[in-house]
Amino acid sequence: MAGHNKWSKVKHIKARVDVIKGRVFSKCAHEIALAARGGGGDIATNARLRVAVDNAKAVSMPKDNIDRAIKKGLGELGGEAIQEVSYEGYGPAGIAFLIEAATDNLNRTAADIREIFSKNHGSVATPGSVSYQFDRKGEIRIAADGVADDVMMDAAILAGADDVQREEQEHVVLTSPTELAAVAGELRAAGFAIASEKLVSIPQNPSVVDDPEIARQAMKLYDLLDGYDDTLNVFTNLEVADEVFAVLDA
Template sequence: MAGHNKWSKVKHIKAVVDVKRGKVFSKLSKELTVAAKNGGSNPDLNARLRSAVLAARAANFPNDNIDRAIKKGTGELEGAAIEEITYEGYGPGGVALMVEIVTDNRNRAANDLRVMFDKNQGSFADAGSVAYMFSRLGEIRIEKGSLTEDAITELALEAGADDVQDAGDDWLLYTAFEQTFHVASALREKGVTPTSQNLIYKPASTITITDVEVGRAIIKLYDVLDDYEDTQAVHANFEIADEIADELS
């Protein structure tokens, strides 16, 4: 979704609300476990785990919980075996969706998502059906403050980012996904602290929703998918036209 679009801001506010109500702790714990499972428990050798640890600390996730989640991933502590899967589908208006899931039951998760799509004017799709429309990138969010476009562009280039977008109150920096941690670290060394850093699926192009009912329907589907207990993130290729944004809010 375009950085300047109102839906991007709404989505970010929703993420902040999730933090306040504690939902984010479950996602952080799963990300730590999966990162450790896939790349080992040493953050110095596992960039994804380093990013997950930084995100957890930024959210005031207790250190004991961080250690426990990592040990579950490496098998040092017992726990249900979890795996990450990305499911694909279409929503109202032909919107493409990528849903990142971390679950201990692949069959249950797939069935649950199929029902959610079916009940909300969407359709569950086979692997690869919409993935080609997205690129796997790192997204770093920085509060604008006094940072001008020229200043953030220069910082982004020096840190190794590939693109900068205006997201209202924030700047969004995009990087190659394997460079996300290194770019964020370079920014910190320059005195700029990101408010978040995430791995995302960024759409190559977007669909602008101009119909209010279609807008309501796609946002409802997005919210249902995002609120599912095994969901880590939802990515979509739609924007909400400014002329209907106020009606939807």
């Protein structure tokens, strides 16, 4: 059972703070709308929608918001349809970024993403020039409270997972992209409460930053991309060296 790097931990601490800010509701709504648009509004027959709704419920998103997002995806509320799009770019010191977004205005979102990069020591890259540096995986998060590491590992491998990592107060179960739903279903059947279930992009070779100023710039760029209204997910190969974290925390 391996541990994630410290930047990974920071990202997920930040994600929990975003719940309080309410920004996570917007991301959940976009994902629900995309799922409904692609596979219909019935969670019994639309696996992606079921996952999106489960994730929304896990962060206490109100039922009215969930229902409205489904209707948006089905086109029942009017307006432009939500589309899924991804962007690739480089930040300071060549740090790689992948951005998954959902938008009803492709031109606006592309311009906004380009501006965020250009104003923060980065640039948008051509499609495929960054994504090859990442592996696509299924990720399942389960609270570690009351679940021993060896118990989680045994259950996850039995369910068909590839690996289990420990991250602060969560177990992170990794699967192949095609096995995510099946492994999550096995773990639910075994009695585990799943906090989130989604596809992620994991860097093959983390870019370790040992310069505090570069770390600040890269983390600011991440925050701006992640905080953008149309963003669903941001993945990066940024890894901040321990001694730099000590400086940043001082």
